[in-house]
Amino acid sequence: MYSYAGKILRINLDKKKITTEPTSKYSEKFLGGRGINQWLLFKETNQSTSPLDPECPIIFGTGVLLGTLTIGACRYNVDSLNYLTGGVGSSNSGGHFGPELKFAGYDHLLIKGKNPDPCYLWIDGENVEIRDAEGYWGKTTWDADSMIRKELGDEDIQLATIGPAGENLVRGACIINNGARAAGRCGLGGVMGSKNLKSIAVRGDDSIEVADTNEFLKLSEEILKKIEKDLRMDSFKTYGTMKVAQHDNDNWSGCPVRNFQDGYWDKSDRIRCEDLVENYSVKNIGCFACPVSCSHWLKISNGDFEGTTGEGFQTNTINNFGYKLNIDNWPAIIKAHVLCSQYGLDVDNTAGSIAWAAECYQRGILDKKDLDGLDLEWDNQDAILELIRKIAMREGIGDLLAEGSKRASEKIGGESQKYAIHMKKQELYETLRYRKGWALGVAVSPRGGGHLRGAPAFEGNVSPEDAEKFYGVKTASDRNAYEGKAKIVTWMENFKAILDSVGICALLSWWKSPHLVGPEDVTRLLEAATGKSWNVRNLLKTGERIHNVEKAINSRAGFTRLDDIPPERFFEEPIKSGPGKGDILERDKFEQMLNEYYQIRGWNIQTSLPTSNKLKELDLEKVAEELEKHGKLG
Numbered sequence: 001m002y003s004y005a006g007k008i009l010r011i012n013l014d015k016k017k018i019t020t021e022p023t024s025k026y027s028e029k030f031l032g033g034r035g036i037n038q039w040l041l042f043k044e045t046n047q048s049t050s051p052l053d054p055e056c057p058i059i060f061g062t063g064v065l066l067g068t069l070t071i072g073a074c075r076y077n078v079d080s081l082n083y084l085t086g087g088v089g090s091s092n093s094g095g096h097f098g099p100e101l102k103f104a105g106y107d108h109l110l111i112k113g114k115n116p117d118p119c120y121l122w123i124d125g126e127n128v129e130i131r132d133a134e135g136y137w138g139k140t141t142w143d144a145d146s147m148i149r150k151e152l153g154d155e156d157i158q159l160a161t162i163g164p165a166g167e168n169l170v171r172g173a174c175i176i177n178n179g180a181r182a183a184g185r186c187g188l189g190g191v192m193g194s195k196n197l198k199s200i201a202v203r204g205d206d207s208i209e210v211a212d213t214n215e216f217l218k219l220s221e222e223i224l225k226k227i228e229k230d231l232r233m234d235s236f237k238t239y240g241t242m243k244v245a246q247h248d249n250d251n252w253s254g255c256p257v258r259n260f261q262d263g264y265w266d267k268s269d270r271i272r273c274e275d276l277v278e279n280y281s282v283k284n285i286g287c288f289a290c291p292v293s294c295s296h297w298l299k300i301s302n303g304d305f306e307g308t309t310g311e312g313f314q315t316n317t318i319n320n321f322g323y324k325l326n327i328d329n330w331p332a333i334i335k336a337h338v339l340c341s342q343y344g345l346d347v348d349n350t351a352g353s354i355a356w357a358a359e360c361y362q363r364g365i366l367d368k369k370d371l372d373g374l375d376l377e378w379d380n381q382d383a384i385l386e387l388i389r390k391i392a393m394r395e396g397i398g399d400l401l402a403e404g405s406k407r408a409s410e411k412i413g414g415e416s417q418k419y420a421i422h423m424k425k426q427e428l429y430e431t432l433r434y435r436k437g438w439a440l441g442v443a444v445s446p447r448g449g450g451h452l453r454g455a456p457a458f459e460g461n462v463s464p465e466d467a468e469k470f471y472g473v474k475t476a477s478d479r480n481a482y483e484g485k486a487k488i489v490t491w492m493e494n495f496k497a498i499l500d501s502v503g504i505c506a507l508l509s510w511w512k513s514p515h516l517v518g519p520e521d522v523t524r525l526l527e528a529a530t531g532k533s534w535n536v537r538n539l540l541k542t543g544e545r546i547h548n549v550e551k552a553i554n555s556r557a558g559f560t561r562l563d564d565i566p567p568e569r570f571f572e573e574p575i576k577s578g579p580g581k582g583d584i585l586e587r588d589k590f591e592q593m594l595n596e597y598y599q600i601r602g603w604n605i606q607t608s609l610p611t612s613n614k615l616k617e618l619d620l621e622k623v624a625e626e627l628e629k630h631g632k633l634g
């Protein structure tokens with residue numbers, strides 16, 4: 001099987017059973033990575049499975065193009081049930097863990113059961129062991145990684161590890177590889193913790209063979225040239241996505257200022273990316289097979305946080321700890337980010353819970369007594385840093401915030417519920433007033449809060465000519481237009497499912513700019529790599545199939561149209577200041593976009609449930625049968 005390792009590794013921690021099955025059983029319909037992960041998840045759970053049930057699988061999947069040296073093909077996917085939403089959970093991470101798993105001989109790793117004591121997995125090619133992790137339990141991700149490497153005597157081992165947050169079943173816990181690369185959102189660190197699984201260590205020496213080496217190398221070179229030619233790449237190489245927050249704030253009032261009370265932050269000058277790179281960057285770092293190296297190794301050399309080092313961050317850290325929580329200096333933002341990496345906390349979920357508490361404090365709903373004596377003023381960075389620790393440890397008020405803002409607000413009750421800004425119980429950092437397609441893409445994302453499904457990053461950043469030529473929708477250039485956005489979001493969701501299944505980083509794709517890797521490129525790469533025949537049409541059909549499986553997992557769990565409606569704040573409170581002052585999400589127009597979206601998807605407009613016809617058209621008869629059994633067909 002060209003371009004695949006060929007095997008799925010299955011580990012049952014209860015029964016200590018280690019088996020394999022061929023990837024080819026699933027690859028034709030679901031490609032690989034996220035696609036196969038999602039199918040296995042659907043197949044091996046049922047309506048009553050909950051994320052922390054030992055029988056709930058957690059599945060690691062490498063993209064089809066990983067290990068082939070395709071530019072930017074480094075991503076792996078982790079899928080399970082979502083510990084925040086109860087529906088589908090799906091995360092994607094870069095770095096070096098995914099390729100190493102494939103070099104070890106496995107396209108996917110499916111783990112079920114619960115070990116009686118803390119354990120870690122050691123996957124060294126054919127040799128697979130469940131090992132004792134008693135001595136690593138309670139350690140940060142960084143300490144555990146270095147201790148395991150030391151125990152195994154190999155510095156080149158790649159690890160995916162949880163921190164204390166995952167062990168303590170924090171709902172916003174994530175899985176960390178390479179120090180700061182996170183399989184974030186969806187609480188998958190908690191799912192791993194519930195299995196007493198501290199880490200997965202992998203080492204592999206296999207190589208991945210492609211079907212047509214000459215054609216493949218030619219294509220890779222073309223893609224590299226394309227990426228290098230894109231005008232925005234120079235800035236991207238230096239700043240990664242960090243400048244997005246600055247751009248969106250300064251041009252559109254598009255940031256989550258003080259828990260989304262505004263979209264424009266007048267302190268943005270205090271955290272310019274130029275200063276960060278000049279004063280704190282030690283060197284650029286990147287993922288496997290990516291010449292862009294969009295991240296930085298950072299070091300604080302003086303002041304309160306002197307000695308703090310860690311891998312840099314993307315725009316969400318800046319939006320979360322800067323714009324959303326009002327921290328206006330780089331050292332404290334770096335410190336917050338590093339703490340999250342070490343504790344194994346997702347920055348979006350963590351900052352979301354803290355922002356909810358801060359707004360409740362601002363409005364007198366919570367007081368110092370409720371917050372263990374902390375004075376949670378917006379700019380009190382010490383209180384924010386202490387809350388990060390408390391959340392990871394589930395200590396005091398941290399125990400409540402570890403549940404996420406939605407559940408915390410249900411406990412506190414009353415007006416506090418207005419300030420929990422989430423989709424499907426998962427925190428948002430994305431503001432939904434300033435770009436209408438973005439708003440729709442975030443709202444309908446099956447995994448809950450987050451933009452990494454159909455929210456188009458190119459919206460408003462592309463010319464009308466390019467918008468029409470590449471995406472077939474001229475209004476993609478107009479961030480405030482509602483027309484045509486349902487079509488864009490649907491297309492983007494299908495294409496994103498493909499990117500996550502082949503393992504190419506979205507930042508190098510049409511998600512960001514039509515001058516980067518598009519569907520035609522992926523099609524040609526797949527043909528050269530696998531030796532199988534592909535075209536853009538069946539590629540996107542496969543993406544649609546994968547997206548429908550995700551949707552079906554949510555539908556089976558009881559999600560409906562109501563779960564796709566954004567928080568009231570975005571409909572009721574216009575942006576208060578800056579260039580986007582007055583922007584709001586208009587309810588009627590949003591509902592109309594939603595109708596169009598369900599219509600294009602072929603789902604029921606009233607309920608959002610997938611229809612039998614659509615599922616059968618996608619060759620998903622078994623999914624249709626299962627939904628019908630539970631009365632969840634549209």
Ligand code: SF4
Binds near residue numbers: 291508
């Ligand atoms: S663009 Fe950045 S995140 Fe994406 S693969 Fe390259 S280094 Fe990794």
